[in-house]
Amino acid sequence: MQTISSTAGEVTSRELRQPQSPLVTIKGEPLPLTSSKFVLSDLAFYYGKVQALAGISITIPANHITAIIGPSGCGKSTLLRTLNRMNDLIPKTRIEGQVFLDGDDIYSPNVDVVDVRRRVGMVFQRPNPFPMSIYDNVSYGPRLYGVTKRADLDQIVEFSLQQAALWDEVKDKLTQSGMALSGGQQQRLCIARALAVEPDAILMDEPASALDPIATLKIEELMQTLKSSYTIVIVTHNMQQAARVSEFTAFMMIDQNRAGTLVEFGETAQIFTRPKNRQTEDYVTGRFG
Amino acid sequence: MPRQTLDREFQHLQEEILLLGSMVEQAILDSVSGLKQHDLAIARRVYKGDAAINEKRFAIENAILVLIATQQPMAHDLRFLAAMLEVDTELERIGDYAKGIGKITILLGESNINIPVRELDRMAEVGVGMLHKALSAFINEDSDLARTIPAEDDEVDDLYNRIYHLLVASMISNPALIDHANYLLWVAHNLERTADRATNLCERTVFLATGELMEIETSSEDDELDEI
Ligand SMILES: Nc1ncnc2c1ncn2[C@@H]1O[C@H](COP(=O)(O)OP(=O)(O)OP(=O)(O)O)[C@@H](O)[C@H]1O
Numbered sequence: 001m002q003t004i005s006s007t008a009g010e011v012t013s014r015e016l017r018q019p020q021s022p023l024v025t026i027k028g029e030p031l032p033l034t035s036s037k038f039v040l041s042d043l044a045f046y047y048g049k050v051q052a053l054a055g056i057s058i059t060i061p062a063n064h065i066t067a068i069i070g071p072s073g074c075g076k077s078t079l080l081r082t083l084n085r086m087n088d089l090i091p092k093t094r095i096e097g098q099v100f101l102d103g104d105d106i107y108s109p110n111v112d113v114v115d116v117r118r119r120v121g122m123v124f125q126r127p128n129p130f131p132m133s134i135y136d137n138v139s140y141g142p143r144l145y146g147v148t149k150r151a152d153l154d155q156i157v158e159f160s161l162q163q164a165a166l167w168d169e170v171k172d173k174l175t176q177s178g179m180a181l182s183g184g185q186q187q188r189l190c191i192a193r194a195l196a197v198e199p200d201a202i203l204m205d206e207p208a209s210a211l212d213p214i215a216t217l218k219i220e221e222l223m224q225t226l227k228s229s230y231t232i233v234i235v236t237h238n239m240q241q242a243a244r245v246s247e248f249t250a251f252m253m254i255d256q257n258r259a260g261t262l263v264e265f266g267e268t269a270q271i272f273t274r275p276k277n278r279q280t281e282d283y284v285t286g287r288f289g
Numbered sequence: 290m291p292r293q294t295l296d297r298e299f300q301h302l303q304e305e306i307l308l309l310g311s312m313v314e315q316a317i318l319d320s321v322s323g324l325k326q327h328d329l330a331i332a333r334r335v336y337k338g339d340a341a342i343n344e345k346r347f348a349i350e351n352a353i354l355v356l357i358a359t360q361q362p363m364a365h366d367l368r369f370l371a372a373m374l375e376v377d378t379e380l381e382r383i384g385d386y387a388k389g390i391g392k393i394t395i396l397l398g399e400s401n402i403n404i405p406v407r408e409l410d411r412m413a414e415v416g417v418g419m420l421h422k423a424l425s426a427f428i429n430e431d432s433d434l435a436r437t438i439p440a441e442d443d444e445v446d447d448l449y450n451r452i453y454h455l456l457v458a459s460m461i462s463n464p465a466l467i468d469h470a471n472y473l474l475w476v477a478h479n480l481e482r483t484a485d486r487a488t489n490l491c492e493r494t495v496f497l498a499t500g501e502l503m504e505i506e507t508s509s510e511d512d513e514l515d516e517i
């Protein structure tokens with residue numbers, strides 16, 4: 001599907017290569033081709049012989065927040081990790097189907113995995129700052145990618161911390177250890193660290209489940225400010241959080257073969273007020289049994 | 290500060306409800322001026338314009354339902370959305386009254402029935418004035434102001450009674466005008482209900498500001514029993 005036939009002639013735009021789900025609409029209008037960040041096409045995933053994902057096709061809009069919800073074990077984290085090839089790090093795993101990032105199939109053989117992970121950053125459930133200073137936590141990535149001038153690094157550190165809504169709280173103690181911050185601050189530091197390498201998208205796997213309600217709301221507000229510059233995909237156990245923060249929601253469940261499948265994808269407002277699928281309705285109303 | 294997004298949504302809802310309110314106020318005033326002048330063009334415009342009011346009402350309702358479904362509003366936030374839902378509905382109903390007056394104007398055509406212009410004008414003026422103040426009390430969550438507005442309903446009720454007697458008198462003196470007099474009675478009724486709904490808005494404002502669910506008594510309500 002991703003090969004361009006010679007008859008396509010000059011029309012070699014990226015959009016032509018990637019399949020497009022016609023179902024995605026924003027406020028009733030079809031999503032323009034250029035505003036999708038990820039396109040997943042008939043994706044399947046295996047841990048050894050165990051199939052964890054089956055037949056997942058989904059278009060994730062750019063510069064919006066998409067939430068993935070569903071019961072425990074339905075494959076949310078697995079699906080999220082397919083978006084930046086984090087699953088590659090787990091032995092004996094196998095993927096079928098395609099994941100397009102801005103039109104490029106990130107699983108095609110010539111792709112640089114390191115570049116994929118730079119373009120698609122990740123924030124985890126437990127804040128995991130490196131055991132080094134706040135400054136070094138944020139500048140680590142840029143240094144790895146070749147930024148050496150101190151002035152440039154200073155600028156990146158300040159900008160990233162500001163974007164992560166942490167600058168005012170830490171600007172006077174940049175040399176202190178990142179581990180000495182509160183849980184909520186640590187999580188924002190991890191977000192700053194992810195932002196420092198100028199990604200296109202940020203994946204968040206239950207980013208607030210270890211935080212108290214106020215720190216959680218701070219992260220949620222931060223996501224709202226970040227979405228104008230980044231595409232955010234968040235996995236959350238907390239359905240209310242998905243409802244609060246996201247504009248699109250994907251609801252997953254396991255099928256009869258115990259593989260995770262996509263049940264419904266749509267605008268969050270629609271999913272939580274008039275879901276199309278009975279299973280979605282049962283899940284969002286807490287009647288799932 | 291957490292939940293800035295929700296606060297922004299609330300502000301947007303307030304702006305939309307004020308817009309709906311001004312559409313409705315204008316519709317009532319236009320409907321009465323169309324009636325006074327036998328101006329069918331104005332009447333038709335008001336009649337057709339109700340569709341836009343309905344549309345805005347549903348858009349606001351949908352936005353409120355989405356916020357309730359997605360934002361887990363509590364305490365004041367919950368009262369705000371519940372009260373908004375009610376105010377949204379009340380305003381739309383007042384819009385229906387304006388549409389009704391437009392329709393009656395069209396039905397009356399060139400009728401030579403004597404329209405109690407002064408009374409109807411005054412009713413519209415007081416009713417719309419109450420509505421306007423009630424809306425700003427609502428938006429500012431000013432329960433003190435909200436408690437004072439319903440008293441103005443007394444004048445509206447007096448005007449209604451005066452119109453009622455005038456029209457009944459004209460029915461008696463000229464039975465050929467009974468239909469048309471009845472239409473005009475409906476106009477007065479619609480204006481009287483407009484003021485009542487402004488009072489409902491005031492009750493919602495008290496609820497929003499204080500959490501207290503109450504009816505604000507107006508002296509005319511004491512009379513209602515006498516009429517039964
Ligand atoms: N590293 C792994 N090796 C083998 N199986 C795994 C691995 N990680 C996940 N699985 C299995 O894949 C399935 C999906 O797991 P996944 O973690 O993606 O679900 P999830 O929806 O994120 O669940 P939760 O809500 O509990 O985090 C589960 O059956 C799980 O046991």
Ligand SMILES: [Mg+2]
Pocket residue numbers: 076077078205235
């Ligand atoms: Mg998980």
